[in-house]
Amino acid sequence: MEKKYEKCVETCKEDSKVVSFASRIHYYPLVVKKAKGAIVEDLDGNEYIDFLASAGALNTGHSHENVVEAIKNQVDNFIHYTTGYMYNRLQVELAKRLIEITPGNFPKKVAFGLTGSDANDGAIKFSRAYTGRRKIISFIKSYHGSTFGSISLSAISLKMRRKIGPILNEVYHIPYPFCYRCPLSYKKDSCGMVCIKELENAFESFLPPEEVAAVVMEPIAGDGGIIIPPKEYVKRLYQLCKENGILFISDEVQQGFGRTGKWFGIEHFNVEPDIIVMGKAIASGMPLSAIVGRSEIMDSLEAPAHLFTMNGHPVSCSAAIATIDIIKDEKLVEKSRVLGEYALMRFEELKEKYEIIGDVRGCGLSIGVELIKDRKSLERNNEAAKKICYRCFEKGLILTFFAGNVLRVQPPLVITKEELDRGLDIIEESIIEYLEGKIPDSILEESKGW
Structure with missing residues (x-):
């Protein structure tokens, strides 16, 4: 079912009129209404798995009781x-x-x-x-x-x-x-x-x-x-x-x-x-x-x-x-280590399949996936980072990038393995759609990032 973003888009337009540009880095029109654990719901009722954890500020997840x-x-x-x-x-x-x-x-x-x-x-x-x-x-x-x-x-x-x-x-x-x-x-x-x-x-x-x-x-x-x-x-x-x-x-x-x-x-x-x-x-x-x-x-x-x-x-x-x-x-330090090792293994498998992934690195649930144009030049693929993150958003995953071309994977430490797997699947789906040319260039004007 295609997501609708009318309320979110309208709020973003209002925001641009009253909030200083100096305090906002725009990725996509996500306006949070409520959140619990590793799941976020926006103003239009769309739900997302959270791979950002409010820029790493919510290790215990959203609204832990x-x-x-x-x-x-x-x-x-x-x-x-x-x-x-x-x-x-x-x-x-x-x-x-x-x-x-x-x-x-x-x-x-x-x-x-x-x-x-x-x-x-x-x-x-x-x-x-x-x-x-x-x-x-x-x-x-x-x-x-x-x-x-x-x-x-x-x-x-x-x-x-x-x-x-x-x-x-x-x-x-x-x-x-x-x-x-x-x-x-x-x-x-x-x-x-x-x-x-x-x-x-x-x-x-x-x-x-x-x-x-x-x-x-x-x-x-x-x-x-x-x-x-x-x-x-x-x-x-x-x-x-x-x-x-x-x-x-x-x-x-x-x-x-x-x-x-x-x-x-x-x-x-x-x-x-x-x-x-x-x-x-x-x-x-x-x-x-x-x-x-x-x-x-x-x-x-x-x-x-x-x-x-x-x-x-x-x-x-x-x-x-x-x-x-x-x-x-809840032994979240150990959980971060175990799930982080699993996520790194999944990303290494993706790296073997897709040349666009140049490097995978991380400790625990703090992981960076570097996107490149080819493995000889290692030229940064900033366009891919923007398009893939936006497509992940459209598919129900909050994913951002930094350093221009590095996917930022930092979910709440309370995330379940099922939620983590679904998020990783969405990333792979989005990579495939990028490689097949299915993500329009218009997204580049919408997704700014760092």
């Missing part, structure tokens, strides 16, 4: 009282739980915020205050948010930087280790890890390591296209930080809370970061962020250096406590 109950109970007690001046028990309880689940066998403290962007800003502030240094190192193709500090860390899109400068100074970017598309044009098996030598050379020639406060790294580069660095690279980078008194900061906003088959992405690399930045899935859709770091680092600033009227909002904290309990009780 325990989260809903926690929110309702807290609202019945009180909605908010600023913890800039007063206290609430929920912040204490949540901070204890975050300290418990984050890697690192040392005393820690927590600072709360509202979104991953402000948490990355806070990480800059704490690292500069603690070390007395000013320089920060981040990565090309990284994405850390859209506040001034987090934009300064990010190096993924000129659209974020145009017309707003000057941005934060003393932020330096180095190539992210991406073996499939080496930014330095080397081959994986013979490169000698030249990417880390780039940093070593910088330390020797123009970037004094004793002036560097921190390295901020996504342990798995999300919006860059689900890029997984070699373990040897992360280990050597961490070692360089330790040798030079530089803080190692892991941005877990997209990859945290079980997304990768471990509580946090950095746990795949057996290093203990000095600071972990988190947001998105921390409170199952409620606005909240947190910075968890070594106690001495987190005590290096005085209030109100990282204080917000709404930070650590009690309703959000209540949702976050429920979220952590759900992930533990």
